Amino acid sequence: MVQAKTWTLKRHFDGFPKASDFEMKLEQLAEPRSGEVLLEALFLSVDPYMRPYSRVRMKEGDVMIGGQVAKVVQSRNPSFPAGSVVVANCGWRTHAVSDGAALTPLAAGWPQEVPLSFALGAVGMPGLTALYGLEEVCQLKAGETVLVNAAAGAVGSVVGQIAKIKGCRVVGCAGSDRKVAYLRELGFDEAFNYKTVTSLEEALKKASPEGYDCYFENVGGPFSSAAMPLMKPFGRIAVCGSISLYNDTTPQTGPYIHTHMIFKQLRMEGFLCSRWARKDQEALQKLLAWVKEGKLKCHEHVTLGFENMPAAFMGMLRGENTGKAIVKV
Numbered sequence: 592m593v594q595a596k597t598w599t600l601k602r603h604f605d606g607f608p609k610a611s612d613f614e615m616k617l618e619q620l621a622e623p624r625s626g627e628v629l630l631e632a633l634f635l636s637v638d639p640y641m642r643p644y645s646r647v648r649m650k651e652g653d654v655m656i657g658g659q660v661a662k663v664v665q666s667r668n669p670s671f672p673a674g675s676v677v678v679a680n681c682g683w684r685t686h687a688v689s690d691g692a693a694l695t696p697l698a699a700g701w702p703q704e705v706p707l708s709f710a711l712g713a714v715g716m717p718g719l720t721a722l723y724g725l726e727e728v729c730q731l732k733a734g735e736t737v738l739v740n741a742a743a744g745a746v747g748s749v750v751g752q753i754a755k756i757k758g759c760r761v762v763g764c765a766g767s768d769r770k771v772a773y774l775r776e777l778g779f780d781e782a783f784n785y786k787t788v789t790s791l792e793e794a795l796k797k798a799s800p801e802g803y804d805c806y807f808e809n810v811g812g813p814f815s816s817a818a819m820p821l822m823k824p825f826g827r828i829a830v831c832g833s834i835s836l837y838n839d840t841t842p843q844t845g846p847y848i849h850t851h852m853i854f855k856q857l858r859m860e861g862f863l864c865s866r867w868a869r870k871d872q873e874a875l876q877k878l879l880a881w882v883k884e885g886k887l888k889c890h891e892h893v894t895l896g897f898e899n900m901p902a903a904f905m906g907m908l909r910g911e912n913t914g915k916a917i918v919k920v
Contacts, residue, residue, distance in 0.1 A: 593620045593629060595686035597654045598900050600645055607838040608642070608908065613655070613901040620688050622665075628694075629665035630679055630687045635897070635918045636711040637904040638745070639809075642837040655683040655900070658716060660707050671696075678710050683900050685920060698875040705882060706891075712915030713749050713889040718878045719871060720831060720864040721749035724807055725757070727867060728829035728860050733758035735804035736823075738795070740814050742782065743770035745915040746831060749878075750807045751779050752887050759805075762798040766910050773913055777888060791817040802826075810835045816846035819857075828859040838908065890914030 594617055601614040623629050636658045644656060658680050666673045668691045677694040681687040697710055705714075712718065724746075725731045737754040741747045742763025751761045755778045762781040763774045774782035781798040788794040795817055802823040808815065811833025822828070836843060852859065867874075881887035892912035894903035897920050907916040 592622070593686050594618070595620050595684050596897055597685075598683035598897075599652055599654050600649050602651055603646060603649075604642065604838070606840045608901070608905050610901055610905075615898070618684070620686055623667045623688055626668050627688055627690050628663045628668050628671045630661035630677070630681065630689055631664045632659045632661050632681070632685050632687075632897070632920050633676070634660040634708040634711060635683060635900065635920065636716075637900070637907045637916045637918065638717070639832055639834045639837065639908065641904065642834075642908060655904075656680070657682050658711055660710050661687070676707055678715060685897055695871075698872070698879045700876075701879065702883060705879070708891060708893075708915075708917050708919070709882065709889055711917055712745055712891065713887055714875055714878045714882060716864060717745040717915060718749050718887075719867075719874055720746050721753055721807075722874055722878065723864050723867050723870075724829040724831055724862060725750060725753055725805070728862050729805040729807070729827045731757055731759060731805055734760075736760045736762065736799050736801070737805045737807065738762050738799070738803040738818060738821075739807040739809070740764050740785070740818075741809035741832070741834060742779065743773050743913050744809065745912075747807070747809055748774075748777060748890070748914055749887065752777055753881075754805075755779075756881065756886055760799070762795075762803070764794075770913055773890065785814070792820075795821050805829070807831060808833070812836055812843055813846070815848065819846065819848045819851045822851065822855055822857055824855050826855060826857050828857060830859060830861040834908070892916045894918045896920075 597616050599614050661679050663671050663675045737759050739747045739750045743765040751763050754761045760780045763779045764785045766786050771782045771784050783794050802821045806828045808830045809832040812835035903918050
């Protein structure tokens with residue numbers, strides 16, 4: 592038998608998560624049966640979606656949800672031989688037994704020089720989210736102007752780079768001067784620190800006086816109130832996240848966007864990348880090719896040690912990460 596360490600949701604979050612909301616437990620795993628494999632986590636992901644999903648998809652005492660890159664250490668499933676590496680939604684655990692149904696092998700042709708952890712970032716769910724939000728929701732066209740907030744995060748940084756690859760002008764904002772400098776390194780045409788500008792509305796106007804064709808929304812709240820009047824007629828808005836709202840104990844009111852949507856004839860659509868799961872293998876190959884060509888750069892914020900999962904999660908929600916936040920076991 593193998594002993595797995597797990598992090599559970601001891602109590603539902605009330606406002607911003609606290610260390611006392613989590614509890615580490617030990618779990619005894621039986622030997623894999625026919626068709627099963629034993630997985631050992633190499634890298635684990637912490638993502639903003641875990642905060643709202645914990646309330647609607649978890650009970651107190653459940654293992655925290657999340658993806659990981661794992662190695663198959665024992666196999667009784669010929670599709671996943673021992674030594675192979677997979678992406679698994681096993682949650683916050685060091686080991687797991689799986690029947691293989693929810694396992695995804697690394698993208699074919701994964702180069703040795705590309706870190707395996709990228710399968711949790713630019714060549715994984717965040718990369719797919721960026722790609723589908725631009726291609727499927729925004730239906731992005733060359734020459735358009737794209738606005739993305741939380742632009743130095745796991746999704747936003749990929750959004751900006753894909754938009755540049757597709758011949759667009761990109762404006763991004765982030766919460767520190769260091770992150771703004773990173774956006775400029777990635778090739779963003781305009782970038783600013785939303786925490787230090789005197790007026791968000793004026794900063795957005797200055798960055799693109801003619802307005803925005805596409806808006807990739809990761810933040811919500813007052814930012815939407817400022818951005819909506821600056822959309823061009825027939826603009827498209829892909830709503831990926833609303834991290835500014837996740838930890839509120841009292842719901843925010845507004846923004847009241849209806850007039851802008853009517854007179855500008857805007858299209859605003861929320862989405863989950865799983866809607867296009869049938870395209871994932873093709874899309875992952877596209878993302879991997881851009882990485883290999885040097886067109887898509889990936890920065891990681893790495894926390895060492897499974898015992899630091901809660902700290903890494905809370906740090907990500909505070910915006911401490913540039914690029915993808917991961918935990919290396």
